[in-house]
Amino acid sequence: MICPGALPSAETAGAYQLTVATPRHIHSIACGLQYREQLGHWLRTDFGLALPDPGYLAARTGVTILSSAQDQWFLEQEGEIADDMCAPLERALSGIASVTEQTGGWARFEINGPNPTKVLSRLCPLDATQMAADQVARTNIHHIGCLVWRVGSGFAVMGPRSTAGSLWHALKDAALSASLQAH
Secondary structure (H helix, E strand, C coil): CCCCCCCCCEEEECCEEEEECCCCEEEEEECCHHHHHHHHHHHHHHHCCCCCCCCEEEEECCEEEEEEECCEEEEEECCCCCCCCHHHHHHHCCCCCEEEECHHHEEEEEEECCCCHHHHHCCCCCCHHHCCCCEEEEEEECCEEEEEEEECCEEEEEEEHHHHHHHHHHHHHHHHHHHHHCC
16 A cells, blocks of 8 residues: 555545555455355454455454455555565465455545545445444445445545545645535
C-alpha cells in the first residue's frame, strides 16, 4: 500500500480530514469452499481472528482480514514493507489457499470529520449510514473499483495504486462539497 509521492500524507478538505493510511502488507487469499474450514482454523490459530463471511471483516491490533469477494480475502498486516511476509503465508497455506502479494498494488485513504457518510454519498451508491463497524463493501468511486469500511468514526477507502491520484482528488472534491452543504 505504497502511494505515489505526489500525494500529501494528509490534507484538510473543508470540515474533513483526508489521510493516506500507514503502509501495510496486503495479501490476497483465495480458497475453494472445501478448504474454508482449514483456512478458518489457520486464521484463528495464527492470528486469533475468525474468517469473515462475504461483506465483513475481522480485525485486531496489527492485522485485518477483509472479505473482498466470495471465498477471497485481503489480509492486511503491520510490519516493515521490506520484510517478506508472503513466503511464510504461502508455506502455511500450501494446499489450502492461493496467496498473492498485493502490497504495492493498493492505496488506502481514510476520511474523518463530521458525518463522513456525506462524503461517500457523493461518490458512490453505497449507503454508508447502514454500515456496521465489521462490514466491508465493494463499490465504484469515480469509476474506480474500491473497498470501503469503517475505521473508528471515519471510513477507509482502498483502491488500486495506479489510480490513487484520481481517487484522492475525488475524495477531496466530495469532502469540500459536503462541507459547503453544511453551511
